[in-house]
Amino acid sequence: MALELPENVVVSKLDALASWCRKNSLWPMPFATACCGIELMATGASRHDLARFGAEVFRFSPRQCDLMIVAGRVVMKMLPVLQRIWQQMNEPKWCISMGACASTGGVFDTYAVVQGIDRFIPVDMYVPGCPPRPEQLIQAIIDLQDKIQAEGTINGDEFNLPSRQRRKRALIELPVLPNLPPTFHR
């Protein structure tokens, strides 16, 4: 069936349209706890200009954000705060783990530092580096945009894919508590 369309009319799917809107208007929540936060600020500032990717408006309220950028190490006292802020963000939401510390704990393999935030909240993009250069963070945002465009749906079905659940389950079931003292579980 040939359908004549007037000029400047494009046919697409609603899913693609929603993803296109979302990916070009990311609102980052800067969860900056360490030196990665400085690079995060540099990324948002004029020289690297995150505005080119539609993500320049950093908001310090999780209610107004859909992209959490965890920049820096997260200690065990901070982790409940991080989880609370993540829960306060509205769907659809994404998370970038910026730098070695947020992704793995980095060099801080001590009693107080969480060894990777992906043990406790879902992470979409990991940025290596200590700290990563702004270009690396921009690349992560571009990749996240591709991911949003590729698998985004208008009603958020992409968050319930079985493959995704399987990956998350593998993370959850990591044996992270091998030898707890008996007094610790209350």
Next chain:
Amino acid sequence: MCRPNRMMQAATLEKLNAAFPQLAHSEFRGQARVVVAAESLGALLAWLKREGGFDLLVDITCVDYLNYRDATDRFGLVYLLAGTATNERLTVRTFLNEPNLTVSSAVPLWAGANWMEREVFDMFGVIFAGHPDLRRILMPDEFEAYPLRKDYPLQGRGERHNFPVLSRDRS
């Protein structure tokens, strides 16, 4: 940088020796140090504040001497004092052993001791009797260990990963 006033220090030490005859003191690179028994720490600090002119408490910290070469005591508590009028400095040390890790608080003398004593309590488990608010200051309240003790493992006992996991379908 202000150098310690050594002439003044000698005179103060003499007065101090008259007031507390059993005090052991030593000097290292111009810095005077006295060692006091834990029971008389409170009296000594009160004397230093009121009679000795040490109006500034610079720091309170602690050292765990577990498995330390030639050490006889477990914990060494360190008070760094300064007199702002005379530019004198003095280190007061006292040694503590389990199970009695209680010393009297210095908060009635120097209000600034409040958070320093809370930090020493948080990290080493030293109890400061008479402290108005002896809670943990760095670690979360439900933390049970004293992490700067040498018998506490560097990577902890799993506390850092004892949290609920938020997955995509639950958040």
